[in-house]
Amino acid sequence: MKEIDTKKLINFSINGTPAQAKEGWTVLDTARNMGIHIPTLCHHEAVEPSGACRLCVVEARDGAWSKVVVSCMYPPYEGVEILTDSERVKNVRRWVLEMLLAQCPASREIKALAAEYGVKSTRFRIKNPEEQCMLCGLCVRVCAEVVGVQAISLGSRGVLKHVSTPYMVPNRACIACGSCVTVCPTGAMQARLDKVRGDVSQRTGHGFAH
Amino acid sequence: MERITSIQQLELLKNSLQKAKESGRNVVRVCLGPGCRAQGADKVAAAFRDTVRQQGLPVKIEPLIKETGCHGFCKEGPLVTLVPSGLFYSRVKPEDVEEIVEKTIKKQEVISRLLYSENGTSYRTANEIPFYKRQMKLASRNVGDIDPLNIEDAIANDAYQAAAKAFSSMSPDQVIKEVEISGLRGRGGAGFPTGRKWRSASNAVKKRPGPVYVVCNGDEGDPGAFMDCAIMEGDPHSVIEGMIIAAYALDARQGFIYVREEYPFAIRNLTIAMDQARSVGLLGKNIMGSGFDFDIRINRGAGAYVCGESTALFLSIEGKPGEPRAKYIRSVERGLWDRPTVLNNVETWANIPVIIEKGGEWFSKIGVPGSTGTKAFSLVGKVKNVGLVEVPMGVPLSTIVEEIGGGIPGKGAFKAVQTGGPSGGCIPYKLKDVSVDYDSLTKIGSIMGSGGMIVMDDKDCVVDVARYFLRFLEEESCGKCLPCRLGLEAMLEFLDNFTQGKGSLEDIEELKSLAKAVQDGALCALGGSAPNPMLTTLEYFREEYEAHIVDKRCPAGVCKALITYHIDPEACTGCGLCAGICPQSCITGEEKSPHKIVQNACNRCGLCMDLCKFSAITVS
Numbered sequence: 035m036k037e038i039d040t041k042k043l044i045n046f047s048i049n050g051t052p053a054q055a056k057e058g059w060t061v062l063d064t065a066r067n068m069g070i071h072i073p074t075l076c077h078h079e080a081v082e083p084s085g086a087c088r089l090c091v092v093e094a095r096d097g098a099w100s101k102v103v104v105s106c107m108y109p110p111y112e113g114v115e116i117l118t119d120s121e122r123v124k125n126v127r128r129w130v131l132e133m134l135l136a137q138c139p140a141s142r143e144i145k146a147l148a149a150e151y152g153v154k155s156t157r158f159r160i161k162n163p164e165e166q167c168m169l170c171g172l173c174v175r176v177c178a179e180v181v182g183v184q185a186i187s188l189g190s191r192g193v194l195k196h197v198s199t200p201y202m203v204p205n206r207a208c209i210a211c212g213s214c215v216t217v218c219p220t221g222a223m224q225a226r227l228d229k230v231r232g233d234v235s236q237r238t239g240h241g242f243a244h
Numbered sequence: 245m246e247r248i249t250s251i252q253q254l255e256l257l258k259n260s261l262q263k264a265k266e267s268g269r270n271v272v273r274v275c276l277g278p279g280c281r282a283q284g285a286d287k288v289a290a291a292f293r294d295t296v297r298q299q300g301l302p303v304k305i306e307p308l309i310k311e312t313g314c315h316g317f318c319k320e321g322p323l324v325t326l327v328p329s330g331l332f333y334s335r336v337k338p339e340d341v342e343e344i345v346e347k348t349i350k351k352q353e354v355i356s357r358l359l360y361s362e363n364g365t366s367y368r369t370a371n372e373i374p375f376y377k378r379q380m381k382l383a384s385r386n387v388g389d390i391d392p393l394n395i396e397d398a399i400a401n402d403a404y405q406a407a408a409k410a411f412s413s414m415s416p417d418q419v420i421k422e423v424e425i426s427g428l429r430g431r432g433g434a435g436f437p438t439g440r441k442w443r444s445a446s447n448a449v450k451k452r453p454g455p456v457y458v459v460c461n462g463d464e465g466d467p468g469a470f471m472d473c474a475i476m477e478g479d480p481h482s483v484i485e486g487m488i489i490a491a492y493a494l495d496a497r498q499g500f501i502y503v504r505e506e507y508p509f510a511i512r513n514l515t516i517a518m519d520q521a522r523s524v525g526l527l528g529k530n531i532m533g534s535g536f537d538f539d540i541r542i543n544r545g546a547g548a549y550v551c552g553e554s555t556a557l558f559l560s561i562e563g564k565p566g567e568p569r570a571k572y573i574r575s576v577e578r579g580l581w582d583r584p585t586v587l588n589n590v591e592t593w594a595n596i597p598v599i600i601e602k603g604g605e606w607f608s609k610i611g612v613p614g615s616t617g618t619k620a621f622s623l624v625g626k627v628k629n630v631g632l633v634e635v636p637m638g639v640p641l642s643t644i645v646e647e648i649g650g651g652i653p654g655k656g657a658f659k660a661v662q663t664g665g666p667s668g669g670c671i672p673y674k675l676k677d678v679s680v681d682y683d684s685l686t687k688i689g690s691i692m693g694s695g696g697m698i699v700m701d702d703k704d705c706v707v708d709v710a711r712y713f714l715r716f717l718e719e720e721s722c723g724k725c726l727p728c729r730l731g732l733e734a735m736l737e738f739l740d741n742f743t744q745g746k747g748s749l750e751d752i753e754e755l756k757s758l759a760k761a762v763q764d765g766a767l768c769a770l771g772g773s774a775p776n777p778m779l780t781t782l783e784y785f786r787e788e789y790e791a792h793i794v795d796k797r798c799p800a801g802v803c804k805a806l807i808t809y810h811i812d813p814e815a816c817t818g819c820g821l822c823a824g825i826c827p828q829s830c831i832t833g834e835e836k837s838p839h840k841i842v843q844n845a846c847n848r849c850g851l852c853m854d855l856c857k858f859s860a861i862t863v864s
């Protein structure tokens with residue numbers, strides 16, 4: 035764990051407005067504290083950030099230097115200028131959203147989010163019209179980090195990546211707490227929970243853990 | 245061999261080994277590098293051993309058979325060099341061995357058939373051959389010379405002298421200073437200044453006392469690249485010594501070498517080299533009696549390309565899935581097990597002993613300002629002399645491709661050269677005189693990368709090439725972040741369309757915008773640099789993209805949807821060879837009269853064109 039000096043403040047700016055971060059805060063933490071909205075998908079207060087969806091990108095500028103970074107992980111430093119709506123930021127967001135419409139066309143949440151940023155259709159190939167999951171891994175992380183049982187995992191890699199249970203069988207480790215459903219930003223976990231935990235009524239033993 | 249318990253003892257040992265070496269004994273060096281091995285070099289080496297044993301040669305003549313690493317000139321393999329004459333025999337077959345022993349070893353006669361010849365000139369020794377003339381070997385100084393499985397041979401060639409020098413006459417701080425002065429930049433891709441990296445790590449440990457690690461990146465995943473493989477196989481001691489020197493400078497106790505599983509010989513040679521170094525007191529506890537302990541462990545990578553990326557590599561060594569993580573905190577501060585870590589590439593490590601021995605100042609004068617020293621390249625593709633080359637930084641690209649590489653196999657000039665591996669850029673012929681150094685390559689949109697160089701000619705389609713590299717990276721993407729996992733696939737959709745003559749000119753602009761989003765948005769440099777081949781080919785060969793999209797034509801004759809094969813009735817003799825091989829049976833015609841291709845059945849495999857002896861088949 036990071037040792038945090040809560041008294042030390044970091045002065046920087048977001049969209050030209052002076053901003054102050056406590057040590058240990060990310061740009062996203064600071065922006066939220068100031069009421070500046072930055073869209074996120076794979077971020078959740080309950081788990082460590084992973085920086086997977088890249089929807090929360092902002093541009094960091096320091097003199098002539100500039101870089102697009104993810105606000106959910108980027109630690110601001112004294113004097114850095116953050117832009118949440120620059121051309122580069124908008125360009126990343128627009129493409130990510132358009133690609134998401136093709137990746138998880140069945141997710142109402144994703145459709146609504148895309149529409150909010152003006153992305154209404156996708157030109158890319160839809161592989162599975164029923165798909166809702168965007169593979170952000172939040173469900174897996176909450177299950178491991180918060181619930182502590184690792185009933186689900188991300189299998190395979192690259193374009194073949196998918197959320198499943200270890201060995202692809204309904205999982206007795208699952209305690210049916212529903213945390214994964216709560217954190218899932220796309221609504222996909224709602225549809226999958228039964229695959230993960232199996233038929234709860236068939237279980238024997240005490241509670242769900244055995 | 246006795247354990248070396250002091251620096252003086254290493255010196256004495258080296259002197260006596262060198263004296264033995266200079267005694268004029270016959271030595272036969274057989275290259276057992278990856279290229280020669282593939283061409284049967286192990287059988288050549290075995291034949292030498294058998295023949296020498298059977299003949300029972302007198303001690304004065306009996307040669308030492310030495311199996312070495314890559315000599316560089318892989319295309320001419322298996323290679324054999326003879327000491328002391330320096331004779332250089334190429335394409336040696338096991339059947340030639342008896343003659344070499346009879347004539348050359350016993351009677352000093354030259355077998356001219358085995359000499360390398362080019363344009364009517366034949367060459368007796370390696371140094372005279374154009375391929376070697378412009379080269380300068382620092383990182384690969386002993387590769388191809390020493391027997392990598394014999395530490396005495398390495399010691400006779402000055403191995404561990406630089407470590408001894410550092411231990412006996414330099415403070416850790418001076419070691420770092422020397423590396424800083426040398427200007428050495430990382431050879432693994434990003435070109436980060438090595439001295440600065442070591443300095444930051446050293447400062448980080450001062451702030452947070454505790455363990456610090458040194459790590460060697462031997463993942464070498466670029467298709468066609470084998471520089472690091474050649475060094476690990478041919479001179480593992482140079483890497484080990486480089487790491488010992490850094491360990492001394494940073495007070496590290498443990499090092500790791502991460503080698504891909506597909507390199508079994510590199511793993512074997514490193515393991516044996518480390519065992520030998522340990523048993524003589526050059527590695528492990530109390531190195532050279534100095535009281536300093538440092539040891540190295542080998543980690544085998546499971547062959548995922550992304551595991552060469554620093555943060556993924558650390559996770560992999562820690563036994564976790566190799567997925568990159570955000571690098572807002574640098575690994576010199578928090579690397580392996582969250583401790584300060586120095587990660588360098590194989591070739592970077594191999595340069596360290598040279599810098600310490602000859603001085604940073606000396607090293608900094610080689611190459612050009614900003615890019616000092618030499619760089620090893622593996623030269624592959626449409627080039628005559630496929631092989632491993634090492635040249636001073638700053639030589640023109642054309643020197644490497646045309647003078648050393650001998651140009652393309654056919655007539656004419658090369659079309660383009662891809663440097664920097666799958667995430668590098670494609671340099672067109674018109675920029676052939678670009679200075680090969682970090683900054684000049686970056687300026688024209690490419691990168692130095694780790695040193696792969698793929699030469700292309702006019703039969704390579706740049707749209708297809710861009711698609712090939714993108715597909716490679718798409719398959720290697722770890723899938724963690726969206727701009728890479730979905731973005732590379734989306735870019736491929738554009739390129740697939742282009743190769744089928746679909747799409748519009750606006751699509752080119754959209755593809756560029758998507759590429760920018762991937763560059764900006766991806767988590768690690770795999771995704772971040774993946775658009776490079778597409779962007780550079782578009783920049784330098786835009787008309788070829790337009791030919792696909794607007795004219796529905798692939799000028800290089802590669803993209804299957806856009807080409808047709810024809811038989812030139814003037815040239816066709818009606819031999820019927822093509823009709824016999826066509827898998828679609830769509831070539832018709834009477835014997836001895838011109839044949840024809842039935843276009844709607846042709847699947848454009850191109851077999852007929854490869855086969856025709858009269859060049860009667862054309863593609864358009």
Ligand SMILES: Cc1cc2nc3c(=O)[nH]c(=O)nc-3n(C[C@H](O)[C@H](O)[C@H](O)COP(=O)(O)O)c2cc1C
Nearest residue numbers: 430431432461463464465552554588589592769770
């Ligand atoms: C996808 C990816 C693959 C990489 N593969 C390698 C590799 O195979 N070997 C290597 O030395 N560096 C590789 N790198 C670069 C390393 O991350 C790192 O920069 C390098 O090992 C540092 O050593 P250097 O400063 O000596 O070059 C790779 C980087 C990326 C993003």
Ligand code: SF4
Nearest residue numbers: 167168170171173218
């Ligand atoms: S199911 Fe939901 S939380 Fe889990 S990876 Fe998919 S989108 Fe993310």
Ligand code: SF4
Nearest residue numbers: 723724725728768771
């Ligand atoms: S850029 Fe590609 S390889 Fe790198 S973290 Fe993202 S998905 Fe993985």
Ligand code: FES
Nearest residue numbers: 085087088090106
């Ligand atoms: S919310 Fe920051 S990367 Fe997903």
Ligand code: FES
Nearest residue numbers: 277279280315316
């Ligand atoms: S492997 Fe023998 S010359 Fe390269």
